[in-house]
Amino acid sequence: MSTDPNAPSNSDTALFLVMPAYNEQDNIEAVVAQWHPVVEKIGGDARLLIVNDGSKDNTSAILHELEKRTVEGNVLKFPRLIALDKPNSGHGATCLFAYNKAIELGAKYIFQTDSDGQTDPDEFWKFWEKRADFDFIIGSRGGRQDGFSRIVVTKVLKLVIWLIFGEKVRDANTPFRLMRAGRLAKILAVIPKDFFLSNVLVSTIAVKWKERCVWEPITFKPRQGGVNSINLRRIFKIGWKAVGDFCAIKRQLKARSE
Secondary structure (H helix, E strand, O other): OOOOOOOOOOOOOOEEEEEEEOOOOOOHHHHHHHHHHHHHHHOOOOEEEEEEEOOOOOHHHHHHHHHHOEEHHHEEOOOOEEEEEEOOOOHHHHHHHHHHHHHHOOOOEEEEEOOOOOOOHHHHHHHHOOOOOOOEEEEEEOOOOOOHHHHHHHHHHHHHHHHHHOOOOOOOOOOEEEEEHHHHHHHHOOOOOOOOOHHHHHHHHHHHOOOOEEEEEEOOOOOOOOOOOOOHHHHHHHHHHHHHHHHHHHHHHHHHHO
């Protein structure tokens, strides 16, 4: 492994496991401890990249302390952790920032999940085993434990995607996805950098462009701690704006195909 964690990688299996983080001081240390073993097991140039989205609590301080934390022999406890800070711009824009940063650093595969502890690292491996067969392996949430309102939002979103794009996307916004970086880069080129529902667009465009996609069932647990920053009122406002944004993206995609 390179001694510089930010050095570009040439490995065909270089994985960047990326997470956005906003006000996750209650979760972030446990989440790093849960997910860092994944990149350690893969070895080589694998990295855990966490982007702090302008948190107002101690998320940033905790992340940077974890980057420097050592164990016996003055060895880094989390040597593959990269913590970055950026001004607050929302979940979707932070995912886009993380994707582009991972590609810049030489990622061949990018896996995204959230930093709230709702996903299970053990379920990553069934995705990793299929990486040669698919370019986008996306989780499908069954038996969700994050509230009835979120389930309703997901179903409504599925309907909106079908009405606007004419595509059936099983679970467009799942924060548990393994993507081939080269294929993802082509999709990122048509997504505005500040788009809030960026994962929705990635999923939808991947389906529309006939990329090699598959949905894998995953579990989705309650938050480990902290407070969800998205409430129903905000979800409605985001959703209403997304309809107009989706229509604009649809026109852009149509123009590209003509």
